[in-house]
Amino acid sequence: MMRLPQEPNRNGGIRTPSPRSRNQSQFHSTVSVQKNRRFNILILIFRFAAFCFSLASAIFMFANSHGGGSDSLRWYHFDAFRFVAIAAGIVALYSLFEIGASVWEISRGTTVLPEVVQVWFDFGHDQVFAYMLLSADSAGTALARTLRDRDTCTANNAFCVQSDISVALGFAGFMFLSFSSLLSGFRVVCFILNGSRFHM
Amino acid sequence: MMRLPQEPNRNGGIRTPSPRSRNQSQFHSTVSVQKNRRFNILILIFRFAAFCFSLASAIFMFANSHGGGSDSLRWYHFDAFRFVAIAAGIVALYSLFEIGASVWEISRGTTVLPEVVQVWFDFGHDQVFAYMLLSADSAGTALARTLRDRDTCTANNAFCVQSDISVALGFAGFMFLSFSSLLSGFRVVCFILNGSRFHM
Numbered sequence: 478m479m480r481l482p483q484e485p486n487r488n489g490g491i492r493t494p495s496p497r498s499r500n501q502s503q504f505h506s507t508v509s510v511q512k513n514r515r516f517n518i519l520i521l522i523f524r525f526a527a528f529c530f531s532l533a534s535a536i537f538m539f540a541n542s543h544g545g546g547s548d549s550l551r552w553y554h555f556d557a558f559r560f561v562a563i564a565a566g567i568v569a570l571y572s573l574f575e576i577g578a579s580v581w582e583i584s585r586g587t588t589v590l591p592e593v594v595q596v597w598f599d600f601g602h603d604q605v606f607a608y609m610l611l612s613a614d615s616a617g618t619a620l621a622r623t624l625r626d627r628d629t630c631t632a633n634n635a636f637c638v639q640s641d642i643s644v645a646l647g648f649a650g651f652m653f654l655s656f657s658s659l660l661s662g663f664r665v666v667c668f669i670l671n672g673s674r675f676h677m
Numbered sequence: 678m679m680r681l682p683q684e685p686n687r688n689g690g691i692r693t694p695s696p697r698s699r700n701q702s703q704f705h706s707t708v709s710v711q712k713n714r715r716f717n718i719l720i721l722i723f724r725f726a727a728f729c730f731s732l733a734s735a736i737f738m739f740a741n742s743h744g745g746g747s748d749s750l751r752w753y754h755f756d757a758f759r760f761v762a763i764a765a766g767i768v769a770l771y772s773l774f775e776i777g778a779s780v781w782e783i784s785r786g787t788t789v790l791p792e793v794v795q796v797w798f799d800f801g802h803d804q805v806f807a808y809m810l811l812s813a814d815s816a817g818t819a820l821a822r823t824l825r826d827r828d829t830c831t832a833n834n835a836f837c838v839q840s841d842i843s844v845a846l847g848f849a850g851f852m853f854l855s856f857s858s859l860l861s862g863f864r865v866v867c868f869i870l871n872g873s874r875f876h877m
Contacts, residue, residue: 557819608811608855615812616819619757623823655808666866 514583516660521579523657528572530650531610535565537643543636550629550636557613557620558640564613565647568606568654575599575657593668600665603658607651614647714783716860721779723857728772730850731810735765737843743836750829750836757813757820758840764813765847768806768854775799775857793868800865803858807851814847 538561541552552558578589578599588595621640624630630637667673738761741752752758778789778799788795821840824830830837867873 556822604855608808611808611812612815615815619816619819620823622756623820655804662862663866666863666870670866670870 510586516664517579517583520657520660521576521583523653523660524572524575524579527650527653527657528569528576530646530653531565531568531572534643534646534650535562535569537639537646538562538565541636541639541643543639544633548632550633552640555620557616560613561617561644561647564606564610565643565650568610568650571602571606572654592673596661596665596668599661600658603654603661607654607658610647610651610654614644614651617644617647710786716864717779717783720857720860721776721783723853723860724772724775724779727850727853727857728769728776730846730853731765731768731772734843734846734850735762735769737839737846738762738765741836741839741843743839744833748832750833752840755820757816760813761817761840761844761847764806764810765843765850768810768850771802771806772854792873796861796865796868799861800858803854803861807854807858810847810851810854814844814851817844817847 538552538558541558543550552562578595581587581589590598617640621637621644624637624640738752738758741758743750752762778795781787781789790798817840821837821844824837824840
């Protein structure tokens with residue numbers, strides 16, 4: 478490798494290209510890159526967990542059709558369950574994209590989109606999708622409770638159990654998504670303050 | 678004006694306690710304090726809006742009792758509406774406390790709690806309460822929709838309309854609370870990076 482990784486120049490005024498300062502900044506930059514790598518791996522873990530849980534939630538809800546004939550129950554007959562299924566599906570797709578972007582960044586050292594777009598894109602979507610998923614699952618919980626009161630569940634218990642599982646998985650997905658939203662928020666502020674996504 | 682407007686001292690390495698640098702740091706501090714003041718006033722506005730909307734939401738829900746005799750409808754008969762009322766009440770109380778803390782900080786220049794506790798307290802509670810309020814209002818929306826399907830609303834329309842208003846006010850409160858959560862998150866990161874809540 479011939480490239481010299483150099484510190485993003487923070488004091489901006491004086492540049493002294495002496496060998497000593499180059500060594501020093503090289504060391505500093507290596508530390509910074511390693512820290513950034515560990516941070517990215519943490520984000521990747523959270524995103525992977527969010528992906529698994531939201532995918533499972535979406536699958537459970539999309540497959541939630543029980544009974545036949547006139548007393549058949551389908552997930553798409555209920556607004557809130559539609560919301561749960563679609564929100565979980567969207568979050569699963571988004572998490573898949575973000576896993577790809579994270580792996581790309583860890584392996585190549587650059588972001589997929591330009592850096593300023595990437596940090597804002599991640600943070601904005603994390604926030605909005607976390608709120609969306611929470612909202613969907615709360616609505617799903619309220620509907621599931623109402624169904625239990627209405628004796629729908631005594632007639633067809635499998636439908637209710639499967640809805641409950643899907644909603645619970647959705648809440649777990651939300652938890653991990655909100656953790657990644659905190660981390661990507663941190664990256665945004667690092668970017669605003671330092672002009673780089675590296676937190677140092 | 679005798680002060681010399683000078684660039685904020687960014688490289689932080691060398692300190693010369695000459696009168697000139699003292700002037701400079703005084704000026705720097707004045708700019709920083711003014712910026713911080715404007716930031717605090719923005720937070721105060723958001724908190725005040727969150728307070729108004731969540732208080733209105735809580736009042737509308739707590740007062741939501743219609744009809745008499747056997748077909749009377751009370752908000753506390755429904756889990757989701759209880760959740761809406763209590764969440765809105767908690768957020769209103771919390772916002773009131775935070776308005777007080779903000780006014781204190783703007784007028785006296787110090788935080789009520791020690792600075793490190795204050796920034797984390799604000800951010801943590803903003804996040805948790807924003808999620809709680811959104812969750813409550815989503816559950817309330819789902820229940821309100823179910824009530825409409827069940828013909829409860831044709832019998833007693835005022836109850837449903839009042840619930841809808843309360844939930845809508847709660848969503849507005851959530852919006853302002855999430856804005857203040859973004860700002861207080863920014864303050865946390867400033868605190869981590871600079872060791873002070875001032876953002877520069």
